[in-house]
Amino acid sequence: MKTTSILRSYGPALLVVLLAGALFTFAMPENPTRPEPTDVDLNECASACGLPSHVDLSGEDYPVQRTEAEWKERLTDLQYHVAREQGTERPFSNRYHDNKKTGLYRCIGCDTPLFSSTDKFDSGTGWPSFIQPIDKRILGETRDSSYGMVRVEVHCNVCGSHQGHVFPDGPKPTGLRYCINSASLSFEPAESPEAIKALVEAWYLGK
Ligand SMILES: [Zn+2]
Secondary structure: OOHHHHHHHHHHHHHHHHHHHHHHHHHOOOOOOOOOOOOOOHHHHHHHOOOOOOOOOOOOOOOOOOOHHHHHHHOOHHHHHHHHOOOOOOOOOOOOOOOOOOEEEEEOOOOOEEEEHHHEEOOOOOOOEEOOOOOOOOEEEEEEOHHHOOEEEEEEOOOOOEEEEEEOOOOOOOOOEEEEOHHHEEEEEOOOHHHHHHHHHHHHOOO
């Protein structure tokens, strides 16, 4: 078979394989670091607590509702685009991708605690990356098939703000990589993992 006819026969398939490879490389962190082990189990603390009285997740609507005018008042243009219009911020030039400080990451739309620095790792992707949320009840998941890829979108279940996506290529112990937009988060520094736990517990107790 001549080279040209090989290309004609297999060219399109080859292109798909190359494109898929490029996409996979883009998504896959090369040498992800693992979060530092800590004795403080935030997930246990969160799931042991009942949700605060103002957070009823049994209804069809998100507990926190705002008008468009209120959202625009609360958020910057970038935060609004990412959190309310399912946008994605640029990698590396965002606020928290390289933030190594100890503390709590809250939802930009409603201040709900979503992620802890103790679960953050350097994925090399240019976006803040976590191995797990603080409370799986609070981080909703939706299948997202935009851009020709099937991905799992994650959002705050309290106010509906888009956070990012979760991929199955994260480090141990969960093997998950929550790839989150800085624009969807606000960071509250804390002195220690125990201090993060105190902030989380305060939210659950409605303080
Ligand atoms: Zn929220």
